[in-house]
Amino acid sequence: MKLLIVEDDRSLSRSINDYLKMEGHICEVALTLNEAVQKADINKYDCVILDIGLPDGNGLDLIREMKSKKLTGGILILSAKSSLDDKLIGLKIGADDYLTKPFHFAELSARINSIHRRNNYLGMNEITFNEIRINTEDNQVYVHDKLIILTKKEYDLLLFFIANRNRIITKESIVEHLWGDNVILTDSFDFVYTHVKNLRKKIVASEGRNYIKCIYGFGYKFIDS
């Protein structure tokens, strides 16, 4: 995927750049709104990761610019302000998703994947990972073409793992992904474990391989090996 990262904080934009490159994406970084508008004009990006508070203007202006020029590509807003208004305006004028700082890279990765899927695979809502096949339209999972029944949380967890395969995923990021920010659970790690255990059991029961590796005290890694 070709991505444009619009973020004025050099340190953060470099991290995002490094991480997404590691994921195999092609990334470009714009530190100002002006630079971003110019880059978006010349190149075609699959997704723009956009910070709203930029030194020379509001990131929402880039969305308006892109929409008026009918430029394709998904838009993911990053913002330090978790203000509801910003979020609603952004989504209303054409952004695909909204992520509040600070975020986990695993979450960013999952969101970019999901935007990309929605924008590009119209009618082809299928993710295939070795023997696992996921139909994202009717939310069904097949292992060796055999349907397995997952709960909503297990399904979300599987998608999250596949979007971040071969990466260490912390338990915190799983909790945030599955339950959102507003749910404050302190002993939630135990039941992340329960969900992972159940998911693994269901895949293995259909003769799928055990891809989920536990990194003790830390989180999990979905290994393609």
Place this chain on the structure above:
Amino acid sequence: MKLLTKSTFYFLLLSILVMFAGAVLLYLTIKKVIYRQIDESLITEKTIIEDQIRQTDTIPDFEGTFGHQIEVKLLNYHIDKVQAIKDTDIYDSKSDSFIPFRYIFSSGNYVGKKGFIITIFQIISEKNELLHDIEVYMFSLFFSLLLISILINYLIARRLWRPFYDSVKIAGRFDIQSDKPLDLPETDIKEFDQLNRVFDNMTSKMRNDYLNLKEFSENASHEIQTPLAVIRSKTDLLMQQKNLNKDSLSLIKSINESTTKLFKLNQGLLLISKIENQVFHEKKMVSLKQITIKGLENYKEILQLKRIKVEMDVSDEALVEMNEVLAEIMISNLLSNAVRFNIDGGFIICHIDKIFLIMKNAGLPLTINPDDLFKRFHKSSNNPQSVGLGLSIVKEITESYGMKIFYSCHNDIHEIKLQYHYKGNSPWAF
């Protein structure tokens, strides 16, 4: 006691004292003047009679001038010279009563060694009547003067103090969170005007300080987000590196946990400042039943894991007009609290009617003071991962809607009672 009542009371007390003393003094003076007149006329009469006796050596033929009754006796022997003026009552057979008289008794000698005694009586009941009339007039005059002066004093004081009462009324409505300054009305009374200016300055300083502080904490929270994002992104990158040994991983894990905690803390504070700033101003009718059911859905797994039984007794009519997001956060935090501090195999009882939302849960005894339960950063020591903001957020939300929240605990069953409506037969009258 009101100032006006008090000043009127003192005025009345002092006026009565002064007027009473004045009246007594005046009465005594008038009485003295009248008696002096009587005495003078008695002495004059006596002198005339004395002169006549001396000139004629006989008892003069006289008729009492000034309405006096005169008795004269001549004696054949010498008598000491005596003169006295006294009061006496004389029995009157006609009216069968004693009538008060003033009389002069005088004895002396004339040619040779002959003495005489003169007694002259003056009836004083008429004079007493005059005195009585004066008394009545004086009293009514004083009384009406008193009434009028009290009334005038009351009216003037009321008028003078009005700017003060106006200011007190306006100052009483002062709300530090309101966007309007206090603005007390101007008055032509210098002292009150001074007071008003002092009030105005004080409150505007308070408001400025408050706004600055609010702005500061809001900005600080926002500014913290980006560095936090940087830290989180760097640790995310760091932990993806290959060949990390166990020690490095455990270091990253601690950094990660602290970052998450800091993030939660910041998020909570930001939420509180948003509630205070009334960012969530959109209101609609929300069903507490639906929100509670939806909220419980999030805790389904952990409830199973901890084997916690949930008992719901929720009315369909549990409707409240508030912001939906805040209602969700409020219920979610209450549920989270009930789940988090529950015991293995415990229970949660959720009862919602038209007025109250009651959340009961089994748990361990409280390790903190119940009064501090809703305060920020007060958390029990056995929960290091908690940031201690959950219930203070609930409190902040309930306060912003004027709801009341109470905590009680009996036999390790903790109960949080939220009164969200004041209608009906409420035990608390508002």
